[in-house]
Amino acid sequence: MKKNKIFIFASLMLGLSFTACDDDDNYFISTDPVIDASSITTGSSDVTATTATLYGTVKGLDDKSAAFYKVGFKYGYEQNALSNTADGTLVKGEGRADGGTTITAALSGLPTGKTIYYQAFVTLKNQVTFTGEVSSLVTTDAKVTTADAQAVDFAGAVMGGQATDATPDATVGVVIATAPDVETVRAGLILPAASQEAAFTVAKSGLAPATKYYYAAYLDLGSGIVYGDVKEFTTAAADFDADNDFVDLGLSVKWAKSNLGAKSATDLGGLFGFGDATGVNNSFDPAQYASADIYKTKQDIVWLASDGVATLPSAADYEELFAKCKAEWTEVDGVAGYQLTGPNGNSIFLPAAGTRTANDVTGEGTVGYYATGSINVSDNTFADGFQFFSGNSTKISVPVYQALSVRAISTARNVPFEKAHLYTKWYLDNGQDGKQHVFEGPFTQWGDTDNWNTVTNNYPNLDQQIYWEMGKDNGWIGYTYGKDYGYMEFTEDGKVNIHRIAEDGTATDETGTYTIDETDKTIDIDINVLCANTWIGTKSGKLKILALDNDGLRIALPNGDGYAYSLNYYSERKREFDDATPVNFQWVDGNWSGCWGEIIDRIDATALDGKHTLTYNGSAASAMVVNIDFQNIVAKYPNVVIFINEIRTDGTSIKFDANDFFYGDIENNGNYRIEMFNIWGKGAADGKIVKSPFSAATNVESDPAVSFTSKIEIDYTIITNPAAYTPGLVTIEPTQWGGDWTGPNDGSFTAIVDENNKLAPSKKEFDITLNAADYGVDYSAGSIMTFINTEDLMNVFPGTHMTLTDIAIDGTPLSGWDAAKVPNSSDGAKHRLELWNTYGVTGTGRYCAFGVPSDTDPAVVAELGFSTSMRVKFTVDGLFPTVEW
Known part of the structure; x- marks a missing residue:
């Protein structure tokens, strides 16, 4: 005989969960509760003069047998005397947005105009009962119908309804949510009408774009609420323009001109709980909101609303905004808030829109509460926000269910795609000419979801935040850095010619065709793009263009492993420009x-x-x-x-x-x-x-x-490469005009920038000796021409100045000569330090620093004659003339 075993691990008051064992009738009681007091909610009701249908919600019974539980409602005519019981029905398969399942029960034969109190309950195994809060209804013939939404745009709509047989003190309005089930809508955000009218409207602004909303009209009779049918509308998508909808204040990010859900800078816009992308979540339950950072995640409500153009700011972004901008508390068109003027003179306006908790808005016109994308690091039921009022601004921490204003930030651009930029030659930017023209290297690693917007327009890529510049040091990708691989040339007629240069220098030309999809920013090419020897398999077909302008081109090659590698090219125009x-x-x-x-x-x-x-x-x-x-x-x-x-x-x-x-x-x-x-x-x-x-x-x-x-x-x-100038000593004797017209030299000089940042000759002092024996000429009769001759110098430096410092004849220094009579002169492109020239400046003036021309032959200066040698020393003083003021 087998023994029954009972293991009791928890009190019934924690909840019940029975799990069969695989051994006869053994069982145990689990420590994990199925439900607790928070699992049961009393909902709304539908009434007539004599009937009522009651609604409630229970969580945790979806997969349980009906024998395990009993649901229903307790009701009565006094709040503390709910002596009647109505068995309820659990509507299987009708899951609520909050994870619950609807309970319904029908009451009939009720007295007209009577207030009835009720509460939902669930009993587990006839042993423990949990109840919801007590609600009330009033039996009545009053009704309300829900009108179709009007004036729907990206940020709002006009809703309303028609009430009949309403009591004078009744109120009307609409409730709104983003899930279709009736109980969720009826528990949604309450939007009261300004006054009770038979036909009433409620204008709601501050909604999120491209979002489906469900709403119903209500008639609140005081002791009970009558609802109309649930209807729906979808807001239009918002066209966020990265250039025109954001203001560059001279900060690290651009700021939107208006709040999310607003149509102008002074429109207050919506109030959003942390992670609530709709602006209508009115739950107090932290589980209905985000519990981790949503900044730049797919729960970022700005990213969702802006189609990826913008994101929520961080607290640091707000601190930068208020620290670096001139902040002035003011009113604009009657709306109070802060005017913030950036370092560059541009400004934005932040209205004091207040805050919302559940259905109640406070602080409108006096306080601004603005959301960030950051959770409180010490308590994830709180989020970081930013608060301001006249005279103060500070970072704050608020419950995740507290709804705040949202102002978007962005670093996005709106660079248009212009395929005409493609029509030129393109070279791999791999430093083959010793420089990087546009990119850090010829390859960049991206995610395979990156595209024109995430790369060129700087949209955040929340799927893959991958970016690695594979520069010149990453040779493992399969190419040789700094090598000329040729070019590819696109023409407007859809043809492409690729001039490939292989590793061994072999050059080939290949012609193909291509088409451009300007919407998707892709190129469909039927031959492999120019890509060196990379191992990446996909090199043709439909490829994403990640960047294209006059200078640079990036084409992504998907690798089939979640990555794409862009080939980075620079244009012929950029090549010429950089040169x-x-x-x-x-x-x-x-x-x-x-x-x-x-x-x-x-x-x-x-x-x-x-x-x-x-x-x-x-x-x-x-x-x-x-x-x-x-x-x-x-x-x-x-x-x-x-x-x-x-x-x-x-x-x-x-x-x-x-x-x-x-x-x-x-x-x-x-x-x-x-x-x-x-x-x-x-x-x-x-x-x-x-x-x-x-x-x-x-x-x-x-x-x-x-x-x-x-x-x-x-x-x-x-x-760019200065020429060398070689001064030569030239002397011509008068009898046979003997002498060499080049003459001996003592090296050359060129123009340089010296250590004092002066433009100067590289060699300044020269010492030249002309030996008569070297030329086989008798110079003893004197000279008709003696000068230091420098070819071509006057073409470039016509102001060059030289000074004779010493002269010796046949080894004996000459004395008593006049240095002022040794001028700088020229003969066309030739510069001359002129000791004597019967045809030059000295001869024309008939003066000589070393003697007097002969009476019998005035062309000759005898003192410059020599038998064995003439030695001269001189300096090149400068390349420019000295100006006399």
């Missing part, structure tokens, strides 16, 4: 007006060398800062030199001493600067220029010598 050199001009006059740095020209790479003109249109009273920056040119051409040829103000050339300018990579940023006047730069002390390049002025803060009313023009020369 150009931007010219930045900084002009500030003594009144602090002018141009503090603006790119006003770009020089194509093929046209860098030579003369150019910079033109700045404007006016200036004096010079305080005058700089020209040639961006990145030093990085490209380390030996580059740039110098000024002429400056014109209002069309008239002005004097300047280029020796007093400063040149080169002054800021060590790869730019070449010509600093002409800068009270904070080189040649300045204590905010003053020690010596002005434009006048004789010294120790000045500005120089009116440089002023103009309409424009300044600056001619300048760029030499």
Whole structure:
């Protein structure tokens, strides 16, 4: 014989749950309660003059046998004397939005106009009973019908009904919810009409867009409520424009112009519980709301309402808003709130819309309660919010069921898709020419749900927050970084030519076709896109375009594992643009007006060398800062030199001493600067220029010598690889015109930027000896020409100045010569330090630093004749002339 075993683990008052064992009639009582006192709710009623149908809800009995429980209603004619019982029916399969199941019971033969009190109950195994709260009804012929919704838009609707046989003190209105079952609607948000009319309306604003609502008219007789039929409407979708519906205040995010559920900046909008995406949840039950962060999740009510354009703000966003903006408590069109003006001068208005708990709104017009997307980290029945009123604003914590205003934030853009950008050549941005033109590398890892909006327009991707720039160091993807893989060229007629260069250098051309879907932002291509040797399998077919503009293109290749990898390309136009050199001009006059740095020209790479003109249109009273920056040119051409040829103000050339300018990579940023006047730069002390390049002025803060009313023009020369100049000693004897026209030399010099940021010769001191034996010429009869000859120098640096420092004839230094009579002269492109030239400056003037021309032959200076050698020493003093003021 088997023994029965009874295991009692909990009191019946905790609830009952009987679970059969697999051994005869053994059983036990579970510690897990089926229901408790909160599981039973008394609901509404439908009445006539003599009948009533009662409604209630019970949770936890869906999967239980009818033998396990009994449901129904206790009722009576006094609130504390519910002596009658009506057996109820559990409507199986009719689940409520709150997880309950409806109980119904019908009463008949009731007296007309009588108030009846009732409460729902459930009894488990005839041993324990739980009851709901006590409600009341009144038997009446009064009725109410629900009218169709009118004026439905994205934020509201007009609802109403028709009441008949209502008592004078009755009230009317509508109840609204977002689930269709009758009890949920009747327990929904109460929207009373302004007054009792036979036909009444209720205008409700602050609803969520693209949301289906269910509503019913009601007639409240005091002792009972009569309801109309449930009807429905769906609000229109809201068209959130990332550009026009948000305001850039100069903060980390843009702020919406109005509240969620509002139609203007002063419209109060809706009040939303935490995670309530409808604005009509009036439950006190925390389980009916979110219990974790909803910011940038699929419970983010702003993200849902805006079709992914925007999100809820964080408390930190509100703190930034109030900390960095000028906040002014004011009234706009009669609505109180804060006007917040950002650092850039733009502003938004936050109305003080108050707050709602269940059906009661408080604080409207005096306090603003605004929602964030963050749960309280220490108690998930509370959420973070932000509160303000006149004179104060602060972060707060509120119950999740407390409904607050919602103001959206966004970092989204509204970049249009323009397929015409595609019609050019595209190169992989993998540094094959030593630079990244647009992207960090040729590949980027995304989620396979990323698209044009999430990448180009910066919409939040709540499905996959994946972003990894696979730059030049990630060679494992199957290509060689820095290698030329060719290009692909799209033409407007739907053709694409891909010029592929393989790892071994083999080049091939392949032609295909493509179509563009401008709505989906996709390209359907029948050949593999240019993609090097990547292992990703999908390289053709319908592919997403993640980004496209004049400069860059991103095409996503799905990999079948939840990821997509974009091929990152830069355009032919960008290639040409990056090869150009931007010219930045900084002009500030003594009144602090002018141009503090603006790119006003770009020089194509093929046209860098030579003369150019910079033109700045404007006016200036004096010079305080005058700089020209040639961006990145030093990085490209380390030996580059740039110098000024002429400056014109209002069309008239002005004097300047280029020796007093400063040149080169002054800021060590790869730019070449010509600093002409800068009270904070080189040649300045204590905010003053020690010596002005434009006048004789010294120790000045500005120089009116440089002023103009309409424009300044600056001619300048760029030499990316300066030539070497070789001074040679040339002397010609008079009898046979013997001598060498190149002559011996002591090396060369080129133009450089020296350690003082001056443009100077790389070699300044020269010592040249001409030995007669080397040329087989007798120079003893004297000289008709002796000079230091430098070919081509005058083409570039016509102001170059050299000084003779010593001369020796046949090893004996000459003395008593006059250095002032050794001029700098020229012969076309040749620069000459002219000791004597019967055809030159000295000969024309008939003066010589070393003697007097012969009486018998005035072309000859005998003192410059030698038998064995002539030795000269000289310096190259500078490349620009010294200006006399």
